[in-house]
Amino acid sequence: MNVGQFHSWTVTPREAVRIQEQIRALVIPRGRTPRPKLVAGADAAFDLHARQVYAAVVVLAYPDLEVVETAVSRHRLSFPYVPGLLSFREAPALLRAFSKLRHEPDVVFIDGHGLSHPRAAGLACHIGLCLEKPTIGCAKSRLIGGYREPGPKRGATSPLLSRDKKVIGSVLRTCDNVRPVFVSVGHRIGLAQAVRLTLACGKGYRVPEPTRQADILAERAKREAAGSG
DNA sequence: GCGACAG
DNA sequence: ATCTTGTCGC
Structure with a gap:
């Protein structure tokens, strides 16, 4: 599938910030996606010593959530982990994996934040723009913003608010009774639908199935590469 | 100046 | 993210 022009960047942290300011202006934080037929999840695993990133993308049928296709890729780790600049560490590998896909997912789940980011340009926005496809950011912990603990039952939500009290996720x-996840808009989708889809893609685990499958696959790709190279 | 800080 | 076994709780 087409992954746009930003496939392999070698930039400095300062240039990265500049690029995110551009991304912020291009992202479309709204839209309604017709009921998806295919959903995808993407995640990455790291081998710090070998300095490699393993990315995995899994396409699932919706709403069955049966795996339809998978793709993995390895990429040299060329950027340090800096809170707010995660895209420059993971995007190259993730996009390479997406480019191997034969199926076109209707919506993509990313393991990280979208608009709930210092410059409103998290990994989910970044990937969404490169793919020009509806993208949902689903992170396991907070990056920015304040919130009240949501209710204890599955489906309970609480707005994630920016400093100026704007809803960013x-x-x-x-x-039930499990730590919540942080959902935010990546690109071309509204927050309400992003939340509904996240719940609809749940399989009884904290993380939505697309992302969970991608996590497992990325982990496996790393392990198999380490055991033969 | 002192914390906070996706993965 | 990753390093790591058992263990407390439903």
Whole structure:
């Protein structure tokens, strides 16, 4: 599938910030996606010593959530982990994996934040723009913003608010009495639908199935590469 | 100046 | 993210 022009960047942290300011202006934080037929999840695993990033993308049928296709890729780790600049560490590998896909997912789940980011340009926005496809950011912890603990039952939500009290995401309980996840818009989708889809893609685990499958696959790709090279 | 800080 | 076994709780 087409992954746009930003496939392999070698930039400095300062240039990265500049690029995110551009991304912020291009992202479309709204839109309604017709009921998806295919959903995808993407995640990455790291081998710090070998300095490699393993990315995995899994496409699932919706609403069955049966795996339809998978793709993995390895990429040299060329950027340090800096809170707010995660895209420059993971995007190159993730996009390479997306480029191997034969199926076109209707919506993509990213393991990280979208608009709930210092410059409103998190990994989910970044990938969404490169793919020019509806993208949902689903992170396991907070990056910015304040919130009240959502109710204890699955489906309970609480708004994630920026300093000026703007809604930048939704803190969602995906399982009863389990730590919530942080859902935010990546590109071309509204927050309400992003939350509904996240719940609809749940399989009884805290993380939505697309992302969970991608996590497992990325982890496996790393392990298999380490055991033969 | 002192914390906070996706993965 | 990753390093790591058992263990407390439903």
